Amino acid sequence: MISRCRFVRTDGTRCKITNALSEDGRCLHHDPARADRVQAIRSAGGKARARQQRRVVDSDLTPGPLETIADCARWAAWGAVSVSTGVLDWKTAQQVSNAINQVRQSVKGQHEEELEGLRAAVADLRARLESRDAA
Numbered sequence: 579m580i581s582r583c584r585f586v587r588t589d590g591t592r593c594k595i596t597n598a599l600s601e602d603g604r605c606l607h608h609d610p611a612r613a614d615r616v617q618a619i620r621s622a623g624g625k626a627r628a629r630q631q632r633r634v635v636d637s638d639l640t641p642g643p644l645e646t647i648a649d650c651a652r653w654a655a656w657g658a659v660s661v662s663t664g665v666l667d668w669k670t671a672q673q674v675s676n677a678i679n680q681v682r683q684s685v686k687g688q689h690e691e692e693l694e695g696l697r698a699a700v701a702d703l704r705a706r707l708e709s710r711d712a713a
């Protein structure tokens with residue numbers, strides 16, 4: 579015969595748990611001597627769930643527009659503080675980080691185009707100055 583937890587429920591049926599019984603035949607959940615352990619397990623489970631929960635902030639608590647390289651630096655610093663202090667969950671922080679990198683790449687691309695245009699303009703001006711000096 580398999581031993582079962584000796585706890586009897588209010589409806590008169592016995593607890594069906596057969597594993598991890600105490601010496602006097604009580605399962606983990608019905609053993610007052612192990613109540614602290616059950617509480618610790620529940621608490622750890624609760625903390626693990628809390629860590630997994632999404633944590634976001636209202637838009638007025640973010641560092642503002644995300645359009646320039648300076649904005650990217652401000653957002654990255656804010657994101658680091660927010661995730662390390664638990665204001666943001668790591669998944670949300672990861673998405674914020676991805677958005678920052680996309681904006682940074684986009685702005686960098688615009689800057690490279692502008693720089694090419696400026697280099698061409700400078701080269702044109704130099705050529706004009708040199709041809710004027712030669713004349």
Ligand SMILES: [Zn+2]
Nearest residue numbers: 583593605608
């Ligand atoms: Zn039991």
